[in-house]
Amino acid sequence: MSTSPSWGGPAWEKRVRSSARVRRASGKSVLVTGAAGFVGMHVAAALKRRGDGVLGLDNYNAYYDPDLKRARQALLDRAGVFIVEGDINDAALLRKLFDVVPISHVVHLAAQAGVRHALTDPGSYIHSNVAGLVAVLEAAKAADPQPAVVWASSSSVYGLNSKVPFSEADRTDRPASLYAATKKAGEEIAHVYNNIYGLSITGLRFFTVYGPWGRPDMAYFFFTRDILRGKPVSIFEGPDHATVARDFTYIDDIVRGCVAAVDHAGKSTGSGGKKHGQAPFRIYNLGNTSPVSVSDLVSILEQLLKVKAVKKFVKMPRNGDVQFTHANITLAEKELGYHPTTSLHSGLKKFVRWYLEYYSTSLSKQASEEDRSISS
Numbered sequence: 001m002s003t004s005p006s007w008g009g010p011a012w013e014k015r016v017r018s019s020a021r022v023r024r025a026s027g028k029s030v031l032v033t034g035a036a037g038f039v040g041m042h043v044a045a046a047l048k049r050r051g052d053g054v055l056g057l058d059n060y061n062a063y064y065d066p067d068l069k070r071a072r073q074a075l076l077d078r079a080g081v082f083i084v085e086g087d088i089n090d091a092a093l094l095r096k097l098f099d100v101v102p103i104s105h106v107v108h109l110a111a112q113a114g115v116r117h118a119l120t121d122p123g124s125y126i127h128s129n130v131a132g133l134v135a136v137l138e139a140a141k142a143a144d145p146q147p148a149v150v151w152a153s154s155s156s157v158y159g160l161n162s163k164v165p166f167s168e169a170d171r172t173d174r175p176a177s178l179y180a181a182t183k184k185a186g187e188e189i190a191h192v193y194n195n196i197y198g199l200s201i202t203g204l205r206f207f208t209v210y211g212p213w214g215r216p217d218m219a220y221f222f223f224t225r226d227i228l229r230g231k232p233v234s235i236f237e238g239p240d241h242a243t244v245a246r247d248f249t250y251i252d253d254i255v256r257g258c259v260a261a262v263d264h265a266g267k268s269t270g271s272g273g274k275k276h277g278q279a280p281f282r283i284y285n286l287g288n289t290s291p292v293s294v295s296d297l298v299s300i301l302e303q304l305l306k307v308k309a310v311k312k313f314v315k316m317p318r319n320g321d322v323q324f325t326h327a328n329i330t331l332a333e334k335e336l337g338y339h340p341t342t343s344l345h346s347g348l349k350k351f352v353r354w355y356l357e358y359y360s361t362s363l364s365k366q367a368s369e370e371d372r373s374i375s376s
Ligand SMILES: NC(=O)c1ccc[n+]([C@@H]2O[C@H](COP(=O)([O-])OP(=O)(O)OC[C@H]3O[C@@H](n4cnc5c(N)ncnc54)[C@H](O)[C@@H]3O)[C@@H](O)[C@H]2O)c1
Pocket: 033, 034, 035, 036, 037, 038, 039, 040, 057, 058, 059, 060, 061, 069, 086, 087, 088, 089, 108, 109, 110, 111, 112, 113, 114, 127, 128, 132, 152, 153, 154, 155, 205, 206, 207, 208, 209, 210, 215
């Protein structure tokens, strides 16, 4: 017995067309994959707000609380963005989407995120970050018009580099985790599609993004929950108690970087610009240039929550984490006009407000042990 796909049909096509309809003469028609995710929701909303046509795609997998993804979906729905439910590996679905609407840009954010989860489910990283990326690039290559692709790589590609701050030209051949290896592989794969098929591709190396509507598997998020519940938080330390730190970057700064990358994608100026008729291939760091230790992260949360944390300092397990990240953003500043403006304190203040006023009251019912188990 054949089963019909959950997509297709006149009503579905109408929603797809309406969502992707450009509202301003200068607007773009953008497919955002991973739109029910943290970064995807914010980017899709920002593009829609400025008049672009925006269509989402997400498989709502259960890596973390799917209710949170559904709540993000509801928010986008109210803004006029339809999220098609499906997997980026579904080639027929992607073909259909490109047939139904002339997509000018793909912002590809769907991926298996999280560094430590790769220890327990390595296959999901290959499925989404390697096979899934190839499926998206195959669909983009075959589409008419051929869209420009902007996609999320990761600061994790710098791996075991000890030279900081990290610049785009630095070594990225020593990944510390399978997650990082799949993002590095993604950069190489993207280069092939630029080289052979002339796709315009921009890779964005995000640095530890945080903020309202964030991911419950990330440390700032589950630290908040555990501090409020009086549970101990584990603060990782390097060898000889060395500081473990991150270049935490606030979501609104990342969104501005993504939107600027969309606008820059077709241009032939700057790094990786068109040469001999070749479409651009570019990579940018999107970070905050001011690393903060995990210990200071916890202190800021204590201050904002007005609750003392029960702190456990533990030697960083061999789990794929790196000790230190720090972005050099000179290239993104110059070519994208990217200027992050949010300090960790003021960004966390906004996160904590969202967490207390919205998340902990309406969504966190079952999000406790489950999220904790994927984070340890
Ligand atoms: N948040 C960060 O700190 C950070 C840092 C560096 C890079 N990134 C990258 O940015 C992107 C967005 O990250 P995020 O934090 O929003 O993560 P997220 O998990 O919240 O969002 C990813 C979304 O993609 C969807 N998805 C996953 N696999 C899919 C598949 N096969 N088909 C369809 N949908 C699928 C998930 O359901 C999820 O909603 C990812 O590529 C991630 O690797 C994130």
